[in-house]
Amino acid sequence: MNRLNSKVLEEIVHKNADNTSRIVEQTHGYVVSENNGALVATSFDNTTAQAIVKHVHDNFLKMAQSAIRDLDPTDKLCFMRVATRKFEFLVAPDDPFTITVLL
C-alpha cells in the first residue's frame, strides 16, 4: 500500500475508532481492501478476509460496477446490500478503499 493511502487509512481508522468497535460488536465482522485488491484491515481471520476481497471486492463488485456503467455510463454504483441465506453483505465501494461489513 502506498504511503499516502496508508496515512489516509490510519486517519480514517483513528477518527472512526468508536464506529469500528461498534461495528465489530454488532456484526460478524468487516473487511477493508485497497481497490487494487490488497487487504488492508479486517476483523476476520486472514483466509476469510482474503476470500471476501477476492470473491466480493474483486470479482462481483467489479462486475456490478461495469454492469451499472453499461446500463448508463453517467451512473455509478454507490452501495450494495446482498442478502444470502446466512448473512447480509453491506458493500461500500469508495476510492481508494472498499469496505464490506457482514451482518
Next chain:
Amino acid sequence: MNRLNSKVLEEIVHKNADNTSRIVEQTHGYVVSENNGALVATSFDNTTAQAIVKHVHDNFLKMAQSAIRDLDPTDKLCFMRVATRKFEFLVAPDDPFTITVLL
C-alpha cells in the same frame, strides 16, 4: 418460454395484480425474466428491459450468485439492493423467474 412457466407466470401476475400496479405507480418500473434470460414481463420499453436482463440478470446476478457460492457452497443469494447515483435496483432471483424493480 415453456408452457408450465407461462402458466405459473400467468397465475402469479393474476394473483398479484394489485401489487404490480402499486409497484408500477411507485417505482421507475420492473422487469421479469426467465432464468434462461428470456424477457417475460416489464413496464419498461423493450430496449431498456433487455439491457437490464442482459447486464443485471445475466452478467452481474450470475457473478454474484457464484461469488456467494465460492465463499460458502452451502449459502445462497436471496436478494440484492444496489444503490447507484440515479436509481436503486431491487433484484430478487428465484426459480424459474428473476424480478428487478427500479426505485
